[in-house]
Amino acid sequence: MVTVDFFSSEDVRFPTSKHLDGSDAMNPDPDYSAAYLSFGSQGGEIGHSSVFTIGRGNDVQVAAINSLSHFVLGKNLDNLLDDIGDLYKKMVFDSQLRWLGPDKGVLHMAIGAVVNGLWDLRARREKKPLWELLADMEAQELAGLIDYSYLDGALSFQQALGLFEASQPFRDERKKELRLRGYPAYTTSPGWLGYSDEKLERLAREAIKSGFGRIKLKVGADKSDDIRRLAVARAVCGKDFPIAVDANQRWGVREAIDWISELAKFNPDWVEEPTHPDDVLGHQQIARAVSPIRIATGEHMSGRVMARQLIESGAVGILQIDSSRVAGVNENIAILALAAIKEIPVFPHAGGVGLCEAVQHLAFFDFVAVSGNKENRAIEYVDHLHEHYVDPVRVSNGRYWPTDVPGSSQEMKKESRIDFGFPDGPKWVDSNA
């Protein structure tokens, strides 16, 4: 029997705001940060996970993670790993903690960190990368990972089981295919709002040369800037190259419809986060008005109840998932299943710090065992901060290549965690000196 006797949370922040990496219409100066969790047995097995934030408030996220320590500390790790779905439901339905959401915000993301840490531990124990661990699971076990409450009418255990069973005969072949050809990536690197036209042009050219089949530009702060920048990008990329745009919640509903209509001539592949992420009916209204342009959202989607509504109402043509916004792998499996049933393509949100590393596992799993699709899909990719990870993503020729390293690729190098520890790590102490 292995007992969990170690639980450590860390506030790690990277001073990315200095170079305007990651700048967009709503987030002019993010410091990409991780509320980092490691727990397990001091004797050996340690699981890693984190919640991505963009700076201030990362300490609150750490406090929320700490408030959950009693769910794992002192517990039998074997039991926890045998039924991660059980602990996930216990945490989500802890009535006192539930009051602080429910199913949203800081506490919900903290639950995600604990759940994801358990999955990291289990994948390490079974000596498989997380994507493959999930992809090799029996349909019955996979369907048991989902919490079906509030999904009444949208997803039942039987439906999920059917979905996972249907993929069974194809899984081995798809694993081979994934290893052989990778999974499409798209890049946001050229499109940050703080970049000059010259930098945008240069980076777009480089993106295409590197093999990316799709890029994304930030929009929404100034309409004439957007039109100018999209013209620059179109000139570089050519008429038919997929260029998505992302407004980062900048608009009201009517404003979104007007603005998107003016950008329509550039044929955007999708328009992301046109308005407030909670406004399901607003997204529905926008989607109807700008059709056939596809509306995308999801990186701020708090969980499966919002996903269900976005999908069922036709509010999204593309659903985006985030590895650390919801209550972890289990809730993301529910969301992937909801999307697969309605045939809504999933384009995972990534970037930040550690998000590419984490979400690739979900996308690979989706291809092998859920939707069975990867060609009309792509994982977001941003080329920064990967050097801090023990098992960084492998992206080349515009594709993510699956890792074979056991775990969920969430482990950040110890020295990075020390160097960028906030507020006392050497990188912060020096920069404030």
Place this chain on the structure above:
Amino acid sequence: MVTVDFFSSEDVRFPTSKHLDGSDAMNPDPDYSAAYLSFGSQGGEIGHSSVFTIGRGNDVQVAAINSLSHFVLGKNLDNLLDDIGDLYKKMVFDSQLRWLGPDKGVLHMAIGAVVNGLWDLRARREKKPLWELLADMEAQELAGLIDYSYLDGALSFQQALGLFEASQPFRDERKKELRLRGYPAYTTSPGWLGYSDEKLERLAREAIKSGFGRIKLKVGADKSDDIRRLAVARAVCGKDFPIAVDANQRWGVREAIDWISELAKFNPDWVEEPTHPDDVLGHQQIARAVSPIRIATGEHMSGRVMARQLIESGAVGILQIDSSRVAGVNENIAILALAAIKEIPVFPHAGGVGLCEAVQHLAFFDFVAVSGNKENRAIEYVDHLHEHYVDPVRVSNGRYWPTDVPGSSQEMKKESRIDFGFPDGPKWVDSNA
């Protein structure tokens, strides 16, 4: 010039779970708690506010409040009080903090605590109870308190201005009327799920004798229990007495429709929180299916974007507001205005600890200067923990009576805060001994 040089947060918890006060289908054992904030000038003016929670996680809520201290500490209090709307918007749109919501959960409620504390300070300074301070404001200033972003198409500055201007000629008369006749209350005291039928019967009888014109029962855990308990209540109250029921999010959508259909014969005045509070489309579906029974929700509504959707979609026949769930007085004014424009009656959520004290001010203000209505409305009332407040609610003959004490009635007695301080206050140390 007065500078803010004092900012103190406290974790205060009452061990209410011991007596099953407040037990319902989702919350079997709440410990009513306050993440308590006081700030201002050590020389004199101190504002008080709190976020209500039900126990575990109250420490995380306190941490979130602390993360906002820099917005007020060291600032000129006169400037802050002159334009509370400005600070409210600064906090809500702080891009780094916004990532942790946006507009929801622990961080959003923490913003509410700071905003509400400023209103408490301003009301004290102007020597008026908060409800009267707001009710005496010029329409122009009131309309300026609202953040209209994401309300595009639902509420504009001009519409809000029109609403507040329309009330102007009636406000003095309504203030008199309020002081003369009070504001209707309804009570949940008889209906907690943990109570026996005998206790329910006795408390319902007492509620009617005390002058309450409406009671509410918790339902949703067991259908035959609900039917039996509603029969008991109907027998005591008579055929036409308004009895509301509250399922506290227990059901899925189809389950809610079936269950409510079986309770329909008891003619419930409304059915509260039938399903997940984020499920706007689910509430819409339920409301259509069980019409004319009214669906109510709102105590877990994260803010104005959700309120707008619930109202516009016809998902609610009654909107409930909570004083500490959203980003404070300013956001609640937006929600009251949204409801008034669509003529949706507001029945404020209260109970817990400090919620009755806080929310009465919003209801009184709504009557005087927003909806102009109070007879088809009522504020929830639960008779416990009021003794811990410096200016406790005045409820008699089934009505709330307006306070004349300057401030927002949010100040908890110092000795209560010490006694029930968690985990080191004497009441907790003794009970764990």
